[in-house]
Amino acid sequence: MKLKDKQLIVFDLDKTLAESKQEIDDEMAGLLRTLLTKKKVAVISGGSFAQFEKQFIRKLAGANFKALFLFPTCGSAFYRQEGGQWRAIYTETLLSEEKAHILQAFEKMLDEVGVKKPEKIYGDLIEDRHTQITFAAHGSQAPLHIKSAWDPDRMKRLQMIAVLARHLPDFEIRTGGTSSIDVTRKGIDKAYGIRQMEKHLGIPKSAMAFIGDDLGEGGNDFPVIATGVAVTPTRDPSHTKEIIRSIIEAQ
Numbered sequence: 194m195k196l197k198d199k200q201l202i203v204f205d206l207d208k209t210l211a212e213s214k215q216e217i218d219d220e221m222a223g224l225l226r227t228l229l230t231k232k233k234v235a236v237i238s239g240g241s242f243a244q245f246e247k248q249f250i251r252k253l254a255g256a257n258f259k260a261l262f263l264f265p266t267c268g269s270a271f272y273r274q275e276g277g278q279w280r281a282i283y284t285e286t287l288l289s290e291e292k293a294h295i296l297q298a299f300e301k302m303l304d305e306v307g308v309k310k311p312e313k314i315y316g317d318l319i320e321d322r323h324t325q326i327t328f329a330a331h332g333s334q335a336p337l338h339i340k341s342a343w344d345p346d347r348m349k350r351l352q353m354i355a356v357l358a359r360h361l362p363d364f365e366i367r368t369g370g371t372s373s374i375d376v377t378r379k380g381i382d383k384a385y386g387i388r389q390m391e392k393h394l395g396i397p398k399s400a401m402a403f404i405g406d407d408l409g410e411g412g413n414d415f416p417v418i419a420t421g422v423a424v425t426p427t428r429d430p431s432h433t434k435e436i437i438r439s440i441i442e443a444q
Contacts (some may be wrong), residue, residue: 194421195443196402196425196436196439196440196443197439197440197443197444199398199401199402199423199444200232200233200396200400200401201232201233201234201235201236201390201394201400201401201402202228202232202233202238202315202401202402202404203234203235203237203262203401203402203403203404203422203423203431204234204236204237204284204403204404204415204439205236205237205238205383205403205404205405205406205407205413205414206234206236206237206238206240206245206248206249206372207238207239207240207370207371207406208370208406208407208429209404209405209427209429209430209433210225210236210248210249210430210433211248211249211430212337212430213337213341213370213371214240214244214248214334214337214339214370214371215248215334215337216247216248216249216252217248217249217252217286217289217430218430219252220434221249221430221434222249222252222253223250224376224434224437224438224441225253225256226253226255226256226257226439227255227438227441228437228441229256229257229258229261230257230260230439231261231265231441231444232260233260233261233262233394233396233441234260234261234262235261235262235263235264235390235394236261236262236263236264236265237264237265237268237386238264238265238267238320239265239266239267239327239369239370239373239375239386239413240265240267240370240374241266241320241322241323241325242263242265242270242272242281244265244281245263245265245272248328250263254264254414256374258364259274261274262384262394264390265322265324265428266322266323266324266375266377267365267367267369267375267377267381267382267383267413268326268381268382268383268385268386268387268389269284269324269377269378269381269385270283270284270323270324271283271284271287271315271393274402274418275302276348282393283389283393284323284380285324285377285378286323286324287324287325287326287377287378290312291364291378292310292321292326294361295326295361295376296319296326297360297365298357298360298361299326299328299357301346301356301360302353302357302360303353303360303416304382305356306351306352306353306356307439308349311330311331311332314331314332314335315331315332315333315334315335315336315339316332316333316334316335317332317333318331318332318333320420321335324374324377324381325375325377326375326376327341327351327369327373327374328370328373328374328433329370329373330343330344330349330372330373331343331372333372333373334340334374336418337371340371340372340398341355341371341372343371343372344371347368347389347411349367350368350373350374351411353374354366354367354368354374355376357376362373362433363378363379364376364377364378364379365377365378365379365380365381365382367382367413368411368412368413369378369409369413375413381412382413382416383417384412384416384417384419384420385416387401387403387420387422388420389415398420398421399421401422401423402422402423402424402425403417403422403423403424403425404424404426404427404436405417405424405427406425406426406427406428406429408424408426437438
């Protein structure tokens with residue numbers, strides 16, 4: 194099936210719908226409002242639910258939220274709107290001892306790799322997202338130009354992940370966003386999120402399409418490919434707008 198024939202359109206968030214940690218712009222908000230009148234839409238990303246609210250939910254006032262499904266922290270949680278409120282359907286919350294183990298592993302890794310903590314940190318360097326622990330170079334709220342310049346080819350983070358994997362063999366570790374490393378329980382990634390969509394929404398994978406910017410091997414969208422879901426790569430939010438327009442115009 195072509196994109197126009199799919200029941201569920203699944204989007205990545207950062208660098209797909211919006212620049213990293215930035216709000217969607219007004220044009221994107223308008224396109225998503227229109228798309229939600231024609232298709233069911235899911236968003237899956239490493240960001241927390243609070244980050245989803247900040248980046249795009251509050252920009253979609255008046256949208257058909259009954260057709261929107263949210264899978265923050267790489268699918269380790271699922272939210273849908275019921276009775277006018279966003280309700281968590283499931284959350285794979287990390288136990289306190291799991292969080293402590295992950296935090297300790299990050300400290301060991303930073304020491305082994307020789308990565309020095311920046312003098313100025315914007316927000317949290319290591320953020321507890323409840324279902325996920327996220328390291329962000331320069332902090333979770335660092336300006337986009339600082340984050341983008343730190344590890345554009347992912348080589349720093351891949352080296353860090355290789356060390357983390359020795360300390361955290363029972364967890365899932367991957368690059369996220371522009372300068373982040375995300376850690377969840379083993380087996381929880383965007384492929385897990387796709388399987389949860391199939392389970393909770395009753396939509397077969399053959400009737401879904403995924404749109405994301407990081408589908409190459411090692412990218413945080415890459416696990417989706419193994420599910421068999423149709424994938425459409427995007428370069429950036431401007432390209433995503435073109436894809437959304439094509440879906441709308443084909444209806």
